[in-house]
Amino acid sequence: MNNMDEKIFLKQLSEAHGPSGKEKWVHPLIEKAFQDCCNIKKDNVNNLYLTKEGTGKGKIMIMAHCDEVFLMVSEIIDKGYLKVKGTGIDPKTLVSQKVLIHGYKKIEGIIGIKPPHLMNSDEREKAITIDEILVDTGYSKEELEKIVRVGDYITIKREMVELLNNNVACKCADDRAGIVAMKCCLDEIKNINHELDVCFVASCQEETGIRGARVATANVMPDIGIAIDTTFDSGLLGDQGRENKIGQGPVICIGPNIHPKVRKKIMSIAKEYNIPFQLEVEPGHTGTDAWNIQTVKEGVPTLLISIPIKHMHTSVELINIDDIKNTGRLIAKFIEKLKDSELEELLCF
Structure with missing residues (x-):
């Protein structure tokens, strides 16, 4: 090649x-x-x-x-959010990532975080944990439960980026x-x-x-x-x-x-x-x-x-x-x- x-x-x-x-x-x-x-x-x-x-x-x-490395759905909660468990991933690298949820069909989600304007001083200073990570799907809970089950896999969705000197990031x-x-x-x-x-x-x-x-x-x-x-x-x-x-x-x-x-x-x-x-x-x-x-x-x-x-x-x-x-x-x-x-x-x- x-x-x-x-x-x-x-x-x-x-x-x-x-x-x-x-x-x-x-x-x-x-x-x-x-x-x-x-x-x-x-x-x-x-x-x-x-x-x-x-x-x-x-x-x-x-x-x-x-x-x-990957995440798994641990709970389906109100307003189309998913709680997750992970292996091999530092939770702070997950914030603002796009993910793919491998349910009955594949759907996209995002991992958001509360805007700094709305955080209190303790929230601004502490590190986020995997138990605090929420995947936002945009679905209602009722719709989401028809597509996703506890235990379904979640993977990061990211395109490869070409950089200088024959380097790539992916x-x-x-x-x-x-x-x-x-x-x-x-x-x-x-x-x-x-x-x-x-x-x-x-x-x-x-x-x-x-x-x-x-x-x-x-x-x-x-x-x-x-x-x-x-x-x-x-x-x-x-x-x-x-x-x-x-x-x-x-x-x-x-x-x-x-x-x-x-x-x-x-x-x-x-x-x-x-x-x-x-x-x-x-x-x-x-x-x-x-x-x-x-x-x-x-x-x-x-x-x-x-x-x-x-x-x-x-x-x-x-x-x-x-x-x-x-x-x-x-x-x-x-x-x-x-x-x-x-x-x-x-x-x-």
Whole structure:
């Protein structure tokens, strides 16, 4: 894919809706992108498997989660308002957002707040909580109860915005950008006689506790597992304890969740092909699918390759298209250079 193709695919994926547990809503877009080269399967929890066979033995799994953070209807109250519960979303980022309510039919709503003119001094100073968030639909309660039920999903409705320097801002770049990176990888290996079978997995329920990764890994049982996710940039409003910079390439993780020899191998390939990359240290839980890939059955040698973003878990996650492309290209070169005869030596500690 060229940059325009990647932007279009990310736009399609990010503007689609696939909250945890309803990932199947976004599956058709992913299947369409991968169907020419891959065998497609699903499992009982909404993981999507896209497999391209190799010429030898061995198996490598590339995983990016396709679920997004979301809200759920907890109560239908007077004057067409909905109370909500949420996961992964800071309530203060929800004010003034447009949302989509997935009821018997899809309807739009907005999340408003009392105007400052009408607030008392205590209301002006305190932070808003999820219990105070109300979704305004414009319906009466009686009309709304015919369309919406307690437990229905609500997702942010936001179009992707193109910015300078090949940056874009959109909802759920975490981790739809990882899906785009997998497609970039597939395009790179499409006409290559790689030895290992490559199983791309669009995993489910990462945002609710990395649940799909364990099931998918048990089903695939790869020799190597690579999780693609997003990570915090280190600029203003970012994690200034890191050195991740948007536009300077994928971020390779170092820590106990990561297999040291496999990590050194992919770093050497990045240097060989002049693919820019960055490093980050995670001494504990990486908070990604990599955490559960590693510990399935007898254990899986695992890598985590992350794409830096700004404003994580908001509707304006900012990401660089070149970083997505280089993530896919790096993993593709790793697959191309990997021989099944090398696996035993590479995978021992």
